[in-house]
Amino acid sequence: MSYPASTTTPLYLTGNQAGLKEFLDKFDVGARSPECECVLWSGDHLFPGTVETLELLRKKGKQIVFVTNNSTKSRADYKKKLEGLGIPSTVEEIFSSSYSSSIYISRILQLPANKRKVFVIGESGIEQELRSENVPFIGGTDPAYRRDVTADDYKQIAAGDPSVIDPEVGVVLVGLDFHLNYIKLALAFHYIKRGAVFLATNIDSTLPNSGTLFPGAGSMSAPLIMMLGQDPVALGKPSQAMMDAIEGKFQFDRSRACMVGDRANTDIRFGLEGQLGGTLGVLTGVSSKEDFVSGPVKPLAYLDKLADLLGAES
């Protein structure tokens, strides 16, 4: 069996034992990167066979990396989430967009000493990862920013009053924020207008929950993109800044790595643009068979569900 180029029709591997074995053998060293939500579970519901599948992969010596664009959780939060679902993991196996963003800010952006502070739109996961890289920040979950805009705010923001506009802010980082409000958007806009770098943990417009979709991190950036006429640098999938960070940490051979995911335009694109040896779509999430077979971004192969990999052993 020879593998088709990723622009040709993907292989359907569910129930194809020989095909599954060959597929798994092809990726015995590289990072295997399943998006967690919609691949391993949906909401609080673990897909049947998930734990056994991960066990099989580990038994075969595969390095597993959980790559997630969910920016509301830190890596430690994610480990807890996985454990709660009965999935064994380590913090080191987890790569979240909040972690990726923190690394980008602390190690790649060359910020002047007096512009090192980050204004955060997002939840505690971002804050924890910024702390882990010793990056100073304001905003985020601070209750002082969970309030209505006032007449004084307009005047003070317009005047650049240091009581509301911190002169040390050199970065605006936007992730999923369940407490997004007018004052946060106004401040983010003014910081960027004053020269701050505009970053987004990720650009997924929606967030899967309870079998449907809700506003995602990309939707938090949307008002700013419209006001500024400027896109953020995005640090989650499919941004290759995230792939570079993963590679820097795990030192794997890209030709022997496979990206597994449910979204053609983020997960599969991430693997293809990162020139990984393989990409594997699963049909338990956002993209349909139609998307994988006929869409513009085709995985190397696809399965009905991740646990179909167990068919390699049956």
Place this chain on the structure above:
Amino acid sequence: MSYPASTTTPLYLTGNQAGLKEFLDKFDVGARSPECECVLWSGDHLFPGTVETLELLRKKGKQIVFVTNNSTKSRADYKKKLEGLGIPSTVEEIFSSSYSSSIYISRILQLPANKRKVFVIGESGIEQELRSENVPFIGGTDPAYRRDVTADDYKQIAAGDPSVIDPEVGVVLVGLDFHLNYIKLALAFHYIKRGAVFLATNIDSTLPNSGTLFPGAGSMSAPLIMMLGQDPVALGKPSQAMMDAIEGKFQFDRSRACMVGDRANTDIRFGLEGQLGGTLGVLTGVSSKEDFVSGPVKPLAYLDKLADLLGAES
């Protein structure tokens, strides 16, 4: 003097008495439509000469219509605002995007009897104008929607539970909302996914205040546009739905009407696309001389400030 086509270099009329007189004479019957903010005042500061200029125009028999995209105020609110600044006006002279939206919903959209309710993202101005047209609505300033999203919300929204998803909602109307939050965005998204018509009072991404810019009504729609991959029908300038509504009310001759405004891409475009006889830019707001002279949307003429019209008399 002959008037250039609106795609050629606009006339600079400040200090040009003969030019000003000729310009004013050209528009002795039509609706004169200044955007209020940035034309008459900025923040709470009335530009010098505004009242005298309006007096001059009224003395010359011009019908004045205050056309505003500000959706947070009703027409009655606007009259109060004008009076507070010392500008005499009547409710009938005022045309706001909230009023335009209400007319569109009540008189133009043919909604089934069981889908007549509007889910509002916006402030009380929209609510007052919906009431004036007897349009039922939910959302808006209701404190029940000014809260954090809960785990139950996800499940209930996903299930279409009538305790959170009102089955009679047939329209989502998005205007400027100083209390925008996650739950409102999530509900608006689900109503539209379930078939509700997606309307926006206006698409201005920014709102002028205190000499700078803040998030505008267009920014409230931006997350939904990104999630849905769909633009709303916009009822404010430059939408011609608003021009049609103004014409329906005032029965004026478009060739003898002049649109006055500070924004090339909304005010001036509104007048040009509505084939008004004239468009007049003022430099006290968003667009610069560069925008008016070299941009893609050129007014027929422009002034440093509205009160320069007084030069016709000096």
